[in-house]
Amino acid sequence: MKEIIHIKVRGYHIDLYGHVNNTRYLEFLEEARWTIKEKYFDFMHEHAKGLGIVVVSNHIDYHHAATLGDALEIRTCISRIGNKSAVFRHEIYLADTDILVVDAEVTFVIMDFNTGRAIPLSEEWRTRLELLLE
Amino acid sequence: MKEIIHIKVRGYHIDLYGHVNNTRYLEFLEEARWTIKEKYFDFMHEHAKGLGIVVVSNHIDYHHAATLGDALEIRTCISRIGNKSAVFRHEIYLADTDILVVDAEVTFVIMDFNTGRAIPLSEEWRTRLELLLE
Amino acid sequence: MKEIIHIKVRGYHIDLYGHVNNTRYLEFLEEARWTIKEKYFDFMHEHAKGLGIVVVSNHIDYHHAATLGDALEIRTCISRIGNKSAVFRHEIYLADTDILVVDAEVTFVIMDFNTGRAIPLSEEWRTRLELLLE
Amino acid sequence: MKEIIHIKVRGYHIDLYGHVNNTRYLEFLEEARWTIKEKYFDFMHEHAKGLGIVVVSNHIDYHHAATLGDALEIRTCISRIGNKSAVFRHEIYLADTDILVVDAEVTFVIMDFNTGRAIPLSEEWRTRLELLLE
Numbered sequence: 001m002k003e004i005i006h007i008k009v010r011g012y013h014i015d016l017y018g019h020v021n022n023t024r025y026l027e028f029l030e031e032a033r034w035t036i037k038e039k040y041f042d043f044m045h046e047h048a049k050g051l052g053i054v055v056v057s058n059h060i061d062y063h064h065a066a067t068l069g070d071a072l073e074i075r076t077c078i079s080r081i082g083n084k085s086a087v088f089r090h091e092i093y094l095a096d097t098d099i100l101v102v103d104a105e106v107t108f109v110i111m112d113f114n115t116g117r118a119i120p121l122s123e124e125w126r127t128r129l130e131l132l133l134e
Numbered sequence: 135m136k137e138i139i140h141i142k143v144r145g146y147h148i149d150l151y152g153h154v155n156n157t158r159y160l161e162f163l164e165e166a167r168w169t170i171k172e173k174y175f176d177f178m179h180e181h182a183k184g185l186g187i188v189v190v191s192n193h194i195d196y197h198h199a200a201t202l203g204d205a206l207e208i209r210t211c212i213s214r215i216g217n218k219s220a221v222f223r224h225e226i227y228l229a230d231t232d233i234l235v236v237d238a239e240v241t242f243v244i245m246d247f248n249t250g251r252a253i254p255l256s257e258e259w260r261t262r263l264e265l266l267l268e
Numbered sequence: 269m270k271e272i273i274h275i276k277v278r279g280y281h282i283d284l285y286g287h288v289n290n291t292r293y294l295e296f297l298e299e300a301r302w303t304i305k306e307k308y309f310d311f312m313h314e315h316a317k318g319l320g321i322v323v324v325s326n327h328i329d330y331h332h333a334a335t336l337g338d339a340l341e342i343r344t345c346i347s348r349i350g351n352k353s354a355v356f357r358h359e360i361y362l363a364d365t366d367i368l369v370v371d372a373e374v375t376f377v378i379m380d381f382n383t384g385r386a387i388p389l390s391e392e393w394r395t396r397l398e399l400l401l402e
Numbered sequence: 403m404k405e406i407i408h409i410k411v412r413g414y415h416i417d418l419y420g421h422v423n424n425t426r427y428l429e430f431l432e433e434a435r436w437t438i439k440e441k442y443f444d445f446m447h448e449h450a451k452g453l454g455i456v457v458v459s460n461h462i463d464y465h466h467a468a469t470l471g472d473a474l475e476i477r478t479c480i481s482r483i484g485n486k487s488a489v490f491r492h493e494i495y496l497a498d499t500d501i502l503v504v505d506a507e508v509t510f511v512i513m514d515f516n517t518g519r520a521i522p523l524s525e526e527w528r529t530r531l532e533l534l535l536e
Contacts (some may be wrong), residue, residue: 011298012302030279034279034280038337044337068312
């Protein structure tokens with residue numbers, strides 16, 4: 001299932017070249033993931049146990065330059081669940097069009113900050129993540 | 135005494151209007167203050183005690199629009215030391231000119247994160263801060 | 269009249285000290301102003317004429333430290349309309365509470381990018397701005 | 403040849419989890435590339451012609467969590483020169499150690515903003531880029 005958020009492009013998202021800066025898109029993707037963490041994962045409870053979702057890679061391709069006033073639709077799902085890691089797949093479209101702005105795969109682990117190590121994905125985590133499998 | 139750092143304006147500092155975004159200057163001022171914290175204050179030791187420098191107000195005036203490639207010189211001193219707070223005074227100039235880009239007064243307290251309260255400035259803190267009085 | 273937007277505090281808004289970084293609030297205020305520019309001002313048309321709203325000062329006071337998951341309500345109005353400048357007044361509250369997180373006064377001008385100079389506020393601009401006078 | 407810059411990790415680079423936010427590293431890589439654009443490419447002259455270096459993909463892997471006060475050494479070279487695109491390879495190390503924090507491949511094109519299209523890499527661009535081939 002895909003979760004969707006919307007972001008409007010503002011003047012402070014835009015860089016020298018008049019389009020959204022490549023770096024800023026990663027914040028847009030973070031915003032999408034926090035929305036999901038809030039909805040699907042009891043992250044406050046996880047944090048209290050010393051666990052957090054930590055990004056280990058960002059692979060992002062830029063297809064179309066978004067500019068001021070563009071309405072962005074960010075669609076997010078899980079594309080892969082491994083033993084210790086899983087992958088968020090994000091697509092950003094100009095809302096109400098087929099114009100793909102960005103697509104990205106973001107690999108993450110569940111980090112145990114008590115030990116500084118990633119932990120195997122528990123059944124509970126798998127069950128949550130599977131809700132978002134595309 | 136004034137402490138000085140230099141920052142070069144890059145494409146990702148610039149917004150829709152082709153000049154450095156008003157928000158970004160606050161990061162430049164933070165960079166200046168971290169340089170000072172590193173040089174004058176043993177902040178790692180302070181952090182270990184649960185103390186940190188927390189900004190309680192930013193008053194910043196924008197005088198000249200900086201653009202791509204501009205070399206900025208950020209001059210920082212302490213303009214006031216109170217009982218529980220003190221004030222950093224920052225001026226940003228185009229390097230090697232009299233052109234003032236920004237000036238700012240940033241008031242801060244020493245926060246005790248154990249209690250969530252600002253603490254009176256100790257003699258040790260006053261002595262450190264006085265080194266930077268203009 | 270006050271315009272209101274809401275922002276949820278996310279992990280990437282938070283700094284070393286576990287609260288929203290002082291710089292980030294300025295982006296929250298920018299977001300509030302862009303929402304207003306979109307609703308009250310035909311800024312695409314203004315941009316086409318070479319005009320833009322440019323911040324000339326930010327005075328921001330921090331009252332309460334917002335942390336992960338806090339729902340922020342940003343209330344914005346116009347507090348003063350001068351000859352060539354006007355002032356946005358922003359207040360950020362924890363939503364559904366009386367807890368004031370930040371208040372700020374942001375002075376701006378209408379810049380004519382063709383000449384690099386601020387222009388006197390026209391009747392049309394005054395009429396628009398008066399809609400937001402508190 | 404590798405070009406090297408240094409960045410010190412500050413409190414405003416750090417997120418909820420106490421380490422540098424994944425997004426912020428992309429700004430560090432941008433800083434590295436702007437340093438190179440300044441040294442190797444006459445980008446002001448290119449901009450005047452309507453040409454700019456535009457990122458089309460970021461592939462970044464996070465290996466070690468950098469924290470407050472870490473001195474980062476960012477090593478940048480060109481790893482591939484194609485017909486219309488080329489690839490920057492970045493490695494971020496904790497300075498004076500073998501600890502790899504991040505590595506990344508950033509693909510870019512030369513965009514002609516007059517037409518909105520990437521242009522084939524000219525001999526002049528190839529010659530410049532080859533100076534940075536690893």
